[in-house]
Amino acid sequence: MRILFVSIHFPSDLSTCTQGVYKRMSLFIDAIKEIGEIDMLFFVPPETQVSPDAIAQTERNFSQHWQTKINLFLCPKEEQNSLPNWRQQWDGIFNFFKQSDFFISPQQMQALEKCLSRKPDAVFVHRLSSMSAFMQVQQPLPPVFLDLDDIEHISFMRQIRQPPTGLATQLYYLQVPARFWGEMQAIRKARCSFVCSSGDRRYLTKRLGLPNVVTVPNAIAIPEQQPIAQEPTLLLIGGYNYFPNMNAANFLIERVWTEIYKAIPDARLIIAGPYPQNIRSYNKKVPGVEFPGFVDDIDALYQNSRVVCCPIFSGGGTRVKMIEAAAYGKPIVATSIGAEGLEMKDGQEFLMRDRPKAFAQACLELLRNDDLCKRLGDAARAAAIRHYDRINIVQQIKQQIQSQL
Structure with missing residues (x-):
């Protein structure tokens, strides 16, 4: 069995990429490597080295780190730099796919289609920012599993309320309906969506009526317990x-x-x-x-x-x-x-x-x-x-x- 794993969160240095987003990513990789061989597609920052030699070395590093065979594909992300900021913000009010978090370039779509041509039996999508690409694919897809560790429209509104705030920041509230629409469509497209807590699952299933949402909490390897530190x-x-x-x-x-x-x-x-x-x-x-x-x-x-x-x-x-x-x-x-x-x-x-x-x-x-x-x-x-x-x-x-x- 072949499983395609797709993410925009590229762990460029496995020794230092230890934040929560990478710990949760690793949690799912350790699970799916027991099910089948993994193809990995990362949409990476433009400055990332994507030469054949660089990709081959990173592939070896990833395979060693996760102790499984990994077939790695990297595609640079493209920014919407050709448009002024006000235009990007304005377009995002009416179109989920024009919001900066969910913009997918033609080059990224080509990279995804290349990976899909390898006929994976299932797809695992890491976060909504990557799912936006699958929402634009025109061909039939294998079963898609989505990790929605944040409920994006709630997280986005909280972010807007936090300092620094100003008129430009407040205008982002106008993008919330499109983001909400995109998130709902993504969950409906997935065979199963994973969330972090039972509260998030209840919100999506009971309040919004969305199907196939499952709680998978964040987790860590349990360390040795430590005594109370005496220093203040x-x-x-x-x-x-x-x-x-x-x-x-x-x-x-x-x-x-x-x-x-x-x-x-x-x-x-x-x-x-x-x-x-x-x-x-x-x-x-x-x-x-x-x-x-x-x-x-x-x-x-x-x-x-x-x-x-x-x-x-x-x-x-x-x-x-x-x-x-x-x-x-x-x-x-x-x-x-x-x-x-x-x-x-x-x-x-x-x-x-x-x-x-x-x-x-x-x-x-x-x-x-x-x-x-x-x-x-x-x-x-x-x-x-x-x-x-x-x-x-x-x-x-x-x-x-x-x-x-």
């Missing part, structure tokens, strides 16, 4: 080329950290992950705040952190960073959107706070209270093992796909 250290981890993470860091540093540092002057706030230069305070030398960038030793990072923060205010799906912290047995403070969709309860497995002062007070309480840290950390780890163990989720994906082929 807070941790935020993420990639800061993603607006929800950038805004989370800005919120934590500018609206929460001042109160914590005033109460505990030897406290530290670690903002870990790539692209920290996108954070407003990166060059301001805020006392107690550290930006280590990408961290290779994730175990040591968590071991040295007492409290993990997840102050997310936009985006969709579920936060892998919160599942990961729970699996390590770390006490967590999160916003309601940060904890959205997870099988974890406020006050039992984590503390949920949306306002800056309340968020700071929850962090201070955990920095001072070992018993509370242990109770929340133990309960969070138990929830992670119960609901988000990677081994179990991979088998669940495999069974779902096989049952519909």
